[in-house]
Amino acid sequence: MAELYLEDFAVGQRFISATHRIDADQIKAFASRFDPQPFHTDDIAAQTSFFKGLAASGWHTAAITMSLLVKSDMPIAGGLIGAGGEITWPRPTRPDDVLQVESEILAVTPSRSRPERGTITVRSETKNQNGEVLQVLTSKMLVWRKPT
Amino acid sequence: MAELYLEDFAVGQRFISATHRIDADQIKAFASRFDPQPFHTDDIAAQTSFFKGLAASGWHTAAITMSLLVKSDMPIAGGLIGAGGEITWPRPTRPDDVLQVESEILAVTPSRSRPERGTITVRSETKNQNGEVLQVLTSKMLVWRKPT
Numbered sequence: 001m002a003e004l005y006l007e008d009f010a011v012g013q014r015f016i017s018a019t020h021r022i023d024a025d026q027i028k029a030f031a032s033r034f035d036p037q038p039f040h041t042d043d044i045a046a047q048t049s050f051f052k053g054l055a056a057s058g059w060h061t062a063a064i065t066m067s068l069l070v071k072s073d074m075p076i077a078g079g080l081i082g083a084g085g086e087i088t089w090p091r092p093t094r095p096d097d098v099l100q101v102e103s104e105i106l107a108v109t110p111s112r113s114r115p116e117r118g119t120i121t122v123r124s125e126t127k128n129q130n131g132e133v134l135q136v137l138t139s140k141m142l143v144w145r146k147p148t
Numbered sequence: 149m150a151e152l153y154l155e156d157f158a159v160g161q162r163f164i165s166a167t168h169r170i171d172a173d174q175i176k177a178f179a180s181r182f183d184p185q186p187f188h189t190d191d192i193a194a195q196t197s198f199f200k201g202l203a204a205s206g207w208h209t210a211a212i213t214m215s216l217l218v219k220s221d222m223p224i225a226g227g228l229i230g231a232g233g234e235i236t237w238p239r240p241t242r243p244d245d246v247l248q249v250e251s252e253i254l255a256v257t258p259s260r261s262r263p264e265r266g267t268i269t270v271r272s273e274t275k276n277q278n279g280e281v282l283q284v285l286t287s288k289m290l291v292w293r294k295p296t
């Protein structure tokens with residue numbers, strides 16, 4: 001796919017990523033490093049936790065979402081550079097969930113001060129194989145204008 | 149430190165985490181898995197990128213921030229369970245930065261429908277060894293009331 005510049009984006013465009021299957025080993029490995037809490041690292045302890053079973057760290061879901069966006073979804077010229085965003089996790093990511101990201105362009109905003117760039121606002125829903133939404137990320141990303 | 153319940157939190161309380169030094173190997177390892185873009189994985193290519201040098205994925209900074217919160221900062225009873233939040237990365241995280249998280253309680257909100265729980269709103273600034281802010285995360289976390 002051709003690399004995308006600011007001029008290539010329009011409100012309402014949609015992008016769909018490839019998929020990634022997460023398993024219990026991935027969940028525990030990520031969590032033991034970055035979110036070492038029993039409901040992310042221990043099947044038995046997780047049963048009696050708030051999550052009632054092993055659940056991935058939300059930051060793991062976020063990281064997988066990023067990998068899907070980078071590898072398969074939006075080939076933004078110069079790379080995917082996020083300034084930040086809002087993130088929610090409506091339900092936990094479970095072992096053997098198959099994650100896929102559906103993104104929609106909410107806004108395309110040329111920079112007032114820097115004519116060579118702008119930002120896009122993107123809403124990315126990360127769903128499992130049943131279509132249940134695991135994460136909603138609304139992010140602003142830096143996008144370059146086509147070189148003249 | 150004792151575990152913290154909703155009654156233990158008050159607006160304006162501050163918490164400071166331990167520190168974590170990030171290095172180029174960590175940056176490349178995380179990025180090759182979750183954010184495989186040249187400015188996160190390749191020192192040379194990064195030099196001519198937007199970041200002008202190797203920079204950590206923002207999601208890596210977020211994951212380290214979570215690890216610091218979990219391991220050393222806020223011992224919330226039942227664990228740190230986030231419903232979501234807002235995240236920004238004012239400047240890139242660089243190799244050999246020493247990260248530390250400073251958190252402040254912005255709001256303490258009992259649940260109207262579920263008397264056994266509530267939420268706290270927490271602003272967490274992740275800074276490097278020079279006091280520069282690398283990430284600002286404002287998150288809502290689930291907190292339990294003291295068992296009666």
